[in-house]
Amino acid sequence: MMISHSTRMTDDDESFGNEEELDGGRESPVAGQLHFPSVPSSGLKEWTYDMRRSMQEIVPGLFLGPYSSAKPAKPDYLLSNGITHIICVRCTMEAKIVRPRFPDRFSYLVLDIADCPTENIIQHFRAVRDFINESHERGGKTLIHGNAGISRSAALTIAFVMEKYGLTYKKAYDLLQTKRFCVNPNEGFAQQLMAFESIYLANLTCLGSNSDRSLKRNFEDIDRSMERMDTDS
Numbered sequence: 019m020m021i022s023h024s025t026r027m028t029d030d031d032e033s034f035g036n037e038e039e040l041d042g043g044r045e046s047p048v049a050g051q052l053h054f055p056s057v058p059s060s061g062l063k064e065w066t067y068d069m070r071r072s073m074q075e076i077v078p079g080l081f082l083g084p085y086s087s088a089k090p091a092k093p094d095y096l097l098s099n100g101i102t103h104i105i106c107v108r109c110t111m112e113a114k115i116v117r118p119r120f121p122d123r124f125s126y127l128v129l130d131i132a133d134c135p136t137e138n139i140i141q142h143f144r145a146v147r148d149f150i151n152e153s154h155e156r157g158g159k160t161l162i163h164g165n166a167g168i169s170r171s172a173a174l175t176i177a178f179v180m181e182k183y184g185l186t187y188k189k190a191y192d193l194l195q196t197k198r199f200c201v202n203p204n205e206g207f208a209q210q211l212m213a214f215e216s217i218y219l220a221n222l223t224c225l226g227s228n229s230d231r232s233l234k235r236n237f238e239d240i241d242r243s244m245e246r247m248d249t250d251s
Contacts, residue, residue, distance in 0.1 A: 054184040057193070065199040070167070073099075074198045077182070079159045080150060082175045082198055084167035085116045093120050102158030105146060107131050107170045116165055125153070133169045135206025140214055143177045150178055172201035176211055180218070187215045 058077050073083025081087075081101065088096065088104060096104075103125045108116035109132040118126040127149045129142050146162070153160045164171040172194060179190040187208075194201045203211065 055182065057183050057185070070198075070200045073161055073163070073167070075099075076175055076194055076197045077179060079154050080175065080178065081159065081161040082167055082171055082194070082201070083161060083163050085163050085165050087161060087167070088119060088163055090119050093123060096120075096124070096161065100159040101161050102156070103127070103149065103153040103160040105129065105149060105160065105162040105171070105174065107162070107164040107174065109133070112165055125158075129174075131164075131170050133164070133204060135204050135209075137206065138210075139170065139173055139207050140177075140210045142174065143181075143214065146174045147178055147181060167198070168200055168202050169204050169207065172198070173203040173207040173211060175201075176203065177214055180211070180215065184222070186219075187211045 071084060071086050073081045073087040075081050081099065085108075086092075088106070101124065104118070104120075105127045106116065106118055107129045110130060113130070118124075118128060127145065129145070131137055131139055131142065150160045162171045162175050176187065176190045176194060179185060179193060180187060183190075185193070191201070191203075191211075
């Protein structure tokens, strides 16, 4: 049984809330006990259809977009936006087209993920988190792209934003929509993100009740929980 996400919208939807609604209750119940970075301002602006063909900065240093943002004619566009690292998401059938185009200019993480509800995407969350964090530590910026920048790459971005800012799945999803309105993870990915929310919030609850534990150690616990889920799947 798949769980529907009540806030998922299509490109035909004209209204997507206001900034005051997004500001309310962004954090998880235990996030306030820890020292997460402040959630960036949503910066709502009018969405136009052609924007789906370009990348948008979701949070500082992290962009989400389609493969067309990283095509052979786009290196100057990427460099002008400060991109140093690229996460390229594709399935086997797309590999001849959706692939690293500038390996001499950017650091790449290539993930083979099918946009299928039964695909195990949660197994990639740790690698994505570590790759983005490495980029940020070096003063760089990361682009996550799939083919369209709507489902697979959006799900990976949501997971990173949840963990970095201590957000629930819904709040992270809402934040992404204010930047890239066309995001729409498939139902299986939405279900896995909700499972991930339960994992990391449970670990945060344990951390909040034990001041002697570090945030780094807590994320190690999350990684172990995710490994168990991968083994059981």
